Amino acid sequence: MSERLNELSLPIGPAIPEWPGCELPPHRVLSGRYCDVMPFDAEQHAALLHRANELDIENRIWVYLAYGPFESADQYASFMRQISANGDPQFYTVIDKTSGVPGGVASYLRMDPANGVIEVGHINFAPSLQRSRAATEAMFLMMQHVFEDLGYRRYEWKCDALNARSRRAAERLGFTFEGTFRQAMVYKGRNRDSAWYSIIDSEWPGRRRRFERWLDPENFDKDGHQRSPLISAEQG
Numbered sequence: 001m002s003e004r005l006n007e008l009s010l011p012i013g014p015a016i017p018e019w020p021g022c023e024l025p026p027h028r029v030l031s032g033r034y035c036d037v038m039p040f041d042a043e044q045h046a047a048l049l050h051r052a053n054e055l056d057i058e059n060r061i062w063v064y065l066a067y068g069p070f071e072s073a074d075q076y077a078s079f080m081r082q083i084s085a086n087g088d089p090q091f092y093t094v095i096d097k098t099s100g101v102p103g104g105v106a107s108y109l110r111m112d113p114a115n116g117v118i119e120v121g122h123i124n125f126a127p128s129l130q131r132s133r134a135a136t137e138a139m140f141l142m143m144q145h146v147f148e149d150l151g152y153r154r155y156e157w158k159c160d161a162l163n164a165r166s167r168r169a170a171e172r173l174g175f176t177f178e179g180t181f182r183q184a185m186v187y188k189g190r191n192r193d194s195a196w197y198s199i200i201d202s203e204w205p206g207r208r209r210r211f212e213r214w215l216d217p218e219n220f221d222k223d224g225h226q227r228s229p230l231i232s233a234e235q236g
Contacts, residue, residue, distance in 0.1 A: 022113040022150050027090055030141040033215065034098070035134035037141050040084065040091035040105060046077035048102045049093065052126035061124055064163040066187040068124075080105075089122055092142070096134040103129030106142065116153035116201075118146055123166075133215065136230065139173055140211040147204040154200050161193040170197040172231050174207040 030037040038045075050073035053061065062068035067083075070076040084091045089109035093102045104125035111118050120142055129135050146152045157175045159166035171177070175197035184194035199207060213219065214230040221227060 019116075020151075022116050022152050024087075024111055024113055025090060025108050025118075025145065025150060030092075030145055032137045032141050033217075034096065034132075034137045035141075036095045036097065037092045037106075037138050038095060040080065040093045042077040042081050045093045045102045046080060047073040049105065049126070050076045052101070052103055052128055053124070055127045061126065064160045064166065065122070065124060066185075083122075091122065092138075094125070094129060094134065094138040096129060096132065098134075099128070101128070103132075103134070104138075106138065108142070108146075110156070113152075116151065117156065118152050118154070119156040119158065121158065133220075136173075136211070137215055140208075140215065143173075143199065143204070143211075144208065147201055152201070154198055157197040158194050159197075161195040163195075167195055167197075170195075172229075174203070174210065174231075175199055176203075 027039045029039070050070065053069070053076075059069045067079060068076075070079065080091065083089065084107075088111055089107035090111070091105055091107045094104045094106065095102050105122065106120060106124075107122040109119050109121050120139070125135055143155055146155050157166075157170045157173075159170070161167075161180050167177075176199065178196045178198055181194045181196060183191055185192040210230060214226070214228065219227050
């Protein structure tokens with residue numbers, strides 16, 4: 001079929017000979033210097049996560065999610081069991097190694113192993129985890145697993161186009177903005193235009209080097225302040 005299309009002199013994408021596809025991510029622990037990214041377990045993690053989330057007294061972390069806030073740990077645990085029942089999304093709990101306490105969740109979702117495409121989403125970090133080395137490392141570990149262990153070609157990030165914090169986070173982490181899907185969703189009784197971002201496999205080696213430089217303990221002074229930012233001049 002590819003040869004017949006070439007005979008028509010029409011532009012077509014580059015060939016990927018013997019593309020094997022990918023496998024779904026095994027639900028296992030991803031361990032780093034500052035955090036562990038562990039498979040979400042309602043019995044072990046829900047109550048501690050709910051307690052951490054309650055420190056966000058203005059409920060800002062829930063504004064751009066399609067669910068929450070939750071009145072109790074039991075309600076939160078019940079919802080999490082329900083949303084993850086079919087394995088997609090596949091939720092992980094981020095545990096800061098310094099405190100040993102769960103501080104947030106993230107997931108793989110819309111997993112498409114046949115095409116090598118996967119999304120990271122449902123990211124919800126409590127105040128204790130926000131703007132920390134553990135939070136950045138958790139995102140690095142999930143990317144690294146996708147590209148290096150599983151061989152995915154494309155890693156996606158999508159958010160409400162009005163969610164300025166999520167958009168800044170995507171750009172800081174090395175994602176490329178691809179466009180806005182207008183009127184993509186209705187949630188909590190309002191419209192959502194979705195901003196789409198991605199990293200592809202050919203970009204990963206450069207992104208990895210940036211993460212490794214930033215996460216190096218030598219990049220932080222005695223007060224824990226970064227010496228060099230994660231985002232680079234070439235990235236913008």
